[in-house]
Amino acid sequence: MTASRVLVLNSGSSSVKYQLLDMRDGSRLAVGLVERIGEETSRLVHTPLAGDGAGKRERTGPIADHAAALKAVAEELTHDGLGLDSPELAAIGHRVVHGGLKFTAPTVITDEVMAEIERLVPVAPLHNPANITGIRTAQALRPDLPQVAVFDTAFHTTMPEYAARYAIDVETADAHRIRRYGFHGTSHAYVSRKAAELLGRAPEDVNVIVLHLGNGASASAVAGGRCVDTSMGLTPLEGLVMGTRSGDIDPAVTFHLKRVAGMSEDDVDVLLNKKSGLVGLCGDNDMREIRRRIDEGDRSARLAFEIYVHRLKKYIGAYYAVLGRVDAVVFTAGVGENAAPVREAAVAGLEELGLVVDTDLNAVRSDEPRIVSPDHARVAVAVVPTDEELEIARQTFALVDAGPDDAGRPAGA
Numbered sequence: 001m002t003a004s005r006v007l008v009l010n011s012g013s014s015s016v017k018y019q020l021l022d023m024r025d026g027s028r029l030a031v032g033l034v035e036r037i038g039e040e041t042s043r044l045v046h047t048p049l050a051g052d053g054a055g056k057r058e059r060t061g062p063i064a065d066h067a068a069a070l071k072a073v074a075e076e077l078t079h080d081g082l083g084l085d086s087p088e089l090a091a092i093g094h095r096v097v098h099g100g101l102k103f104t105a106p107t108v109i110t111d112e113v114m115a116e117i118e119r120l121v122p123v124a125p126l127h128n129p130a131n132i133t134g135i136r137t138a139q140a141l142r143p144d145l146p147q148v149a150v151f152d153t154a155f156h157t158t159m160p161e162y163a164a165r166y167a168i169d170v171e172t173a174d175a176h177r178i179r180r181y182g183f184h185g186t187s188h189a190y191v192s193r194k195a196a197e198l199l200g201r202a203p204e205d206v207n208v209i210v211l212h213l214g215n216g217a218s219a220s221a222v223a224g225g226r227c228v229d230t231s232m233g234l235t236p237l238e239g240l241v242m243g244t245r246s247g248d249i250d251p252a253v254t255f256h257l258k259r260v261a262g263m264s265e266d267d268v269d270v271l272l273n274k275k276s277g278l279v280g281l282c283g284d285n286d287m288r289e290i291r292r293r294i295d296e297g298d299r300s301a302r303l304a305f306e307i308y309v310h311r312l313k314k315y316i317g318a319y320y321a322v323l324g325r326v327d328a329v330v331f332t333a334g335v336g337e338n339a340a341p342v343r344e345a346a347v348a349g350l351e352e353l354g355l356v357v358d359t360d361l362n363a364v365r366s367d368e369p370r371i372v373s374p375d376h377a378r379v380a381v382a383v384v385p386t387d388e389e390l391e392i393a394r395q396t397f398a399l400v401d402a403g404p405d406d407a408g409r410p411a412g413a
């Protein structure tokens with residue numbers, strides 16, 4: 001039997017999401033999440049969907065680091081007869097957030113590839129270190145298997161220079177590779193393709209604005225299947241208001257804080273990446289909690305919501321102008337898929353642009369891609385659940401399934 005399973009690891013700063021899939025039909029064999037890694041209250045939630053396991057299992061209690069988290073995941077899979085030692089496992093696919101300009105496609109991980117991912121740590125300090133630990137741990141568990149990196153930045157490498165460059169001194173920018181890279185690309189690619197499917201058209205024929213609103217959040221303008229602009233920049237800090245990140249601010253705020261408030265470089269980094277966004281504005285970064293507080297009349301929660309939505313609306317307008325013609329505005333990720341009030345507020349007042357939501361359609365909760373604008377609307381407003389793990393598994397399997405070359409290396413090595 002040829003190996004057809006792929007394990008996908010999406011390692012975040014304090015969490016690991018994972019899925020084991022069978023690529024013969026794309027079915028999931030197990031899914032899970034380890035959260036609050038490094039805290040006393042770590043939690044692993046594992047759901048076997050095949051094998052010997054039955055039903056969702058939870059473990060709570062301290063999980064010290066990503067290596068310990070992956071060990072626990074491996075134990076859970078083994079318990080279900082889906083262990084990493086299985087000969088059916090073809091590869092392990094890793095989400096890697098920053099790939100710079102070098103990686104425009106999924107890549108089999110070699111020592112040189114690892115060195116490049118490490119070199120990019122300063123521009124993705126919350127993400128690349130966790131991705132690296134995930135890769136190293138997986139390599140230690142299955143040194144014989146191809147490990148594949150699927151980069152968040154890859155989809156955005158098609159951006160034209162005028163969208164990717166900052167208007168700063170060219171020599172300085174080039175010397176330090178300062179430009180806009182963009183992130184969440186696997187999600188933007190998957191969701192824009194699915195949106196075309198939902199409209200019943202070929203991806204080459206549609207222009208869409210994708211709003212990926214999770215804890216991290218980004219917008220992208222996709223013309224005929226290619227990214228032409230996106231809201232994140234050199235790092236995943238630029239753009240929309242996020243759970244804990246500020247998104248766009250005047251960069252002078254940073255020197256002002258250093259000069260006037262006596263903050264260090266690291267203090268400002270932590271402020272903008274971890275203590276800003278929704279959490280900085282109102283103390284909560286979970287949109288469910290913010291909506292609950294708004295319903296109780298809480299003013300700081302309301303203002304946080306208004307700032308979040310105002311920024312979103314500005315990007316919709318900007319990308320409308322960038323694309324010229326828009327076929328759909330598509331919401332995805334935790335907030336985009338679940339928070340109907342965010343979708344409604346983001347397009348409120350944009351009727352002249354052809355953007356309206358149907359209140360009843362927008363209120364429907366579903367895991368399926370769906371249109372939430374009325375039939376007659378000029379531009380579709382859609383909700384398309386993202387599936388970064390499935391997309392990573394597909395790209396990983398496509399690379400390793402192409403077979404080894406003459407030297408016995410997997411394709412792409």
Ligand SMILES: Nc1ncnc2c1ncn2[C@@H]1O[C@H](COP(=O)(O)OP(=O)(O)O)[C@@H](O)[C@H]1O
Nearest residue numbers: 213214215216285286287288333334335338339
């Ligand atoms: N039912 C819901 N209603 C509103 N917001 C939700 C709901 N479920 C999840 N969210 C939001 O989604 C966020 C997580 O999104 P997700 O895409 O899983 O983020 P990430 O992958 O960045 O961790 C939560 O912080 C919360 O704000």
Ligand SMILES: CC(=O)OP(=O)(O)O
Nearest residue numbers: 183184214215216236
């Ligand atoms: C790049 C990024 O912001 O990722 P996440 O949303 O997983 O934090």
Ligand SMILES: [Mg+2]
Nearest residue numbers: 214215216333
């Ligand atoms: Mg995410």
